[in-house]
Every structure is written in C-alpha cells, then in structure tokens.
Amino acid sequence: MTGFSFETTPRILCEDGAALKLAEFLNGMGVTRPFIVTDAGLVGAGVVRPILDALNAAGVTAAVFSDVLADPPEASVMAAVAAARDAGADGVVGLGGGSSLDTAKLVALLAGTDQALPDIYGIGLARGPRLPLVQVPTTAGTGSEVTNIAIVTTPDDQKKGVVSPLLYPDAAILDATLTTGLPPRVTAMTGVDAMVHAIEAYTSRHKKNPVSDSLAVAALKLLHANIRRVIADGSDLPARRAMLQGSLLAGMAFANAPVAAVHALAYPIGGIFHAPHGLSNALVLGPVLRFNLPAAGPLYAELAAAIGLQPDAAAFVDEIAALTAEMPMEQRLSELGVEVQHLDRLAHDAMQVQRLLINNPREVTLADARALYEEAL
Numbered sequence: 004m005t006g007f008s009f010e011t012t013p014r015i016l017c018e019d020g021a022a023l024k025l026a027e028f029l030n031g032m033g034v035t036r037p038f039i040v041t042d043a044g045l046v047g048a049g050v051v052r053p054i055l056d057a058l059n060a061a062g063v064t065a066a067v068f069s070d071v072l073a074d075p076p077e078a079s080v081m082a083a084v085a086a087a088r089d090a091g092a093d094g095v096v097g098l099g100g101g102s103s104l105d106t107a108k109l110v111a112l113l114a115g116t117d118q119a120l121p122d123i124y125g126i127g128l129a130r131g132p133r134l135p136l137v138q139v140p141t142t143a144g145t146g147s148e149v150t151n152i153a154i155v156t157t158p159d160d161q162k163k164g165v166v167s168p169l170l171y172p173d174a175a176i177l178d179a180t181l182t183t184g185l186p187p188r189v190t191a192m193t194g195v196d197a198m199v200h201a202i203e204a205y206t207s208r209h210k211k212n213p214v215s216d217s218l219a220v221a222a223l224k225l226l227h228a229n230i231r232r233v234i235a236d237g238s239d240l241p242a243r244r245a246m247l248q249g250s251l252l253a254g255m256a257f258a259n260a261p262v263a264a265v266h267a268l269a270y271p272i273g274g275i276f277h278a279p280h281g282l283s284n285a286l287v288l289g290p291v292l293r294f295n296l297p298a299a300g301p302l303y304a305e306l307a308a309a310i311g312l313q314p315d316a317a318a319f320v321d322e323i324a325a326l327t328a329e330m331p332m333e334q335r336l337s338e339l340g341v342e343v344q345h346l347d348r349l350a351h352d353a354m355q356v357q358r359l360l361i362n363n364p365r366e367v368t369l370a371d372a373r374a375l376y377e378e379a380l
C-alpha cells in the first residue's frame with residue numbers, strides 16, 4: 004500500500020435517546036416529507052412508535068413503510084421505492100437492522116431516477132441523485148449506517164451488492180436504547196457479523212490502511228469484550244452501547260477495506276437456504292480462519308494481542324471459534340438442511356463473488372470453497 008483514501012458517513016450522533024432527535028436532523032436537512040423504512044418485527048417490538056410520536060410532537064408527519072423483508076428480495080425493495088414515490092417523499096430514514104437500512108439506501112437512490120435495480124449491481128454504476136438519507140441502526144450489526152453498500156437477494160437466489168459512494172448516508176443516529184430488546188439469537192448472529200467485518204477488514208488484501216486498521220482493532224476489542232455480556236443479559240445498556248459502537252467502527256473499516264472469503268462463502272448460504280446473514284457468516288467462519296492461517300498468521304497474531312491473548316495466530320482462531328460455538332444459534336450447515344449434494348452449487352456460487360474473494364489473504368479456488376463448505380457441514 005503506497006497511499007489510500009478513506010470515506011465515511013459525514014455526521015454521526017451516538018447517544019442514548021438520540022433517535023428521539025430525528026426531527027432536528029430532518030429539519031436541518033430541509034426534509035419535510037420523510038419516508039421511514041422499517042420492518043414488522045421492529046413495529047411489533049415497539050421500537051417505531053416512540054420515534055413517530057417524537058416526530059409528530061415536533062410537527063413532522065412521516066410516511067411509514069414497514070414491509071421490509073429480511074435479506075431484502077428485489078420485489079420488496081421495489082415495493083418500497085414505489086411507496087416512497089406515491090408518498091412524495093423528499094427524504095428517507097432507515098430504521099432497523101441491515102435489511103431495513105439497505106432497503107432505505109436503495110429507496111433514497113431509486114425513488115428519483117429511472118435506473119432499474121438490476122442495472123446497478125456492482126461497483127459504481129448508480130447515477131443518482133439520491134434523496135437525503137438518515138440511518139438509525141437497531142442491530143449491532145451490519146454497520147450499514149456507515150457503508151457504501153446495499154445487499155439484495157435476486158429472483159435466482161443470489162445475493163448481489165450495489166456499491167456506490169452515493170450510498171453513504173448523510174447521517175447516522177446510534178441509540179443503544181433501541182437495541183435492548185433484540186432477542187439473543189439475533190444479537191448473536193448480528194454480533195458475529197460485526198466481528199467478521201472487523202477481522203476481514205484487518206486482513207483485507209488490497210485496501211487495508213492505517214485508518215481502517217485502527218478502526219478494525221478498536222471494533223474487535225469492543226465487540227469481543229461485550230458480545231458474551233449482551234447474550235447473557237440483553238438489557239445490559241453499557242454492553243449494548245459498546246456493541247453498537249463496535250459495529251459502527253467495523254462498518255467504517257470494511258467500507259474502505261472490503262470483506263473477503265467469509266462473506267463470499269456466506270452469501271450463497273443466505274441466497275439458497277435463506278439463512279440470516281450473520282448466521283451464514285458464523286457457520287463458515289472457523290473453517291475460513293483456519294484456511295487463511297498460512298497467509299494471515301502475523302495479522303491474526305496482532306488481533307490476538309488486541310483482544311488480550313498471547314500474540315499467537317492459532318490462539319486467535321481458537322478463541323473466535325470457541326466464542327462462536329457458545330452463541331445461541333445453529334452450529335452446522337446441516338442444521339439448515341444443507342446436504343453433500345448441495346456443496347457443488349454453493350461452491351460455484353461463492354466463486355461468483357470475486358468482488359470479495361480478491362480481498363482474501365489466501366487465494367480461494369473452487370475446490371477450496373467446496374472443502375470449506377464440507378468442513379462446515
């Protein structure tokens with residue numbers, strides 16, 4: 004690396020109760036007809052109502068789209084875009100996990116243009132303009148509030164990414180009080196996803212840089228020190244705060260130093276077997292870390308030291324595998340219905356995700372990918 008660039012969301016407010024200040028943000032951005040993108044789970048959990056009440060009290064009337072689907076399918080994203088157009092939205096708020104935030108990004112991008120979603124998969128193809136966009140994450144998490152990516156499930160069960168600088172939101176509001184009701188299973192899956200963002204950013208082959216490295220290390224420290232605490236007691240607000248900040252820092256890191264083989268192998272599991280994103284990552288994490296050891300040893304040793312272990316690569320891999328094994332979620336691909344006969348398709352689909360595989364510290368061949376899935380079976 005001889006030089007680097009770094010981009011992130013320009014404005015971040017991290018404070019308990021901050022979501023109730025949404026109206027101030029929207030007013031400051033000149034948004035008068037906000038369109039809130041969320042899902043039914045968030046409405047049911049009572050996360051949305053207080054925010055709408057605070058907006059109403061401030062004289063802001065928002066349209067709400069609460070039909071976001073997990074790992075958003077194209078049709079669900081386009082339904083949200085149509086609803087935003089119908090509502091005459093002049094700004095978009097994503098409120099929820101990565102599925103809601105990613106849908107909100109694409110609504111803000113597509114509501115005002117005639118570009119079709121399938122035409123903008125890949126890097127740098129979106130034209131814009133996009134509507135003003137504020138993101139309020141409720142999982143910790145994808146870090147989508149500070150990334151330039153939105154992930155969609157295509158009709159043929161692939162997970163494809165829209166990558167564009169236009170997708171960096173204008174502002175992110177982090178309010179840990181929104182996350183205390185997140186169930187243990189979702190807490191575990193999303194927390195492991197955030198840890199993977201930090202690890203893969205730190206070992207990213209081409210674009211890792213001093214800023215992304217600092218963020219990845221700080222993220223991993225926070226996430227590793229607090230993930231067991233939030234599983235043990237979801238109402239532990241300091242630990243929830245630390246997880247949300249860890250997820251933010253990991254997102255900032257991997258937006259600039261992209262993720263690699265764990266994510267490339269996870270996407271087909273999510274696409275074909277509809278496993279949640281964090282779980283898909285967790286199931287292949289141990290095998291991929293062990294596979295990467297010969298190439299990433301010194302970096303894993305640095306990460307071991309960062310989380311308080313001896314600076315030893317194998318110790319790092321063992322600790323991450325042990326931590327994942329403690330999480331309240333499935334531990335083997337076979338528990339999702341994956342069988343030996345599916346491994347060729349999974350490996351084939353993973354090889355399509357070259358956008359990410361090129362960042363892996365060790366080259367992954369088709370045979371390697373199949374062997375990694377087999378190890379995770």
Ligand SMILES: NC(=O)c1ccc[n+]([C@@H]2O[C@H](COP(=O)([O-])OP(=O)(O)OC[C@H]3O[C@@H](n4cnc5c(N)ncnc54)[C@H](O)[C@@H]3O)[C@@H](O)[C@H]2O)c1
Pocket residue numbers: 042043044045048050072073074075099100101102103105141142144145146147150151152153154181182183184185186189192193196279280281
């Ligand atoms: N854009 C990016 O940078 C990026 C990065 C990683 C993953 N992703 C994508 O993000 C999506 C996954 O997002 P996710 O893992 O955050 O899950 P999610 O958004 O799919 O949410 C999972 C479930 O948790 C519930 N939930 C969320 N917050 C809650 C809360 N505070 N209280 C109670 N329930 C709550 C939701 O209702 C939902 O049922 C995938 O599509 C993945 O590909 C995007």
Ligand SMILES: [Fe+2]
Pocket residue numbers: 145196197200266280284
């Ligand atoms: Fe991820």
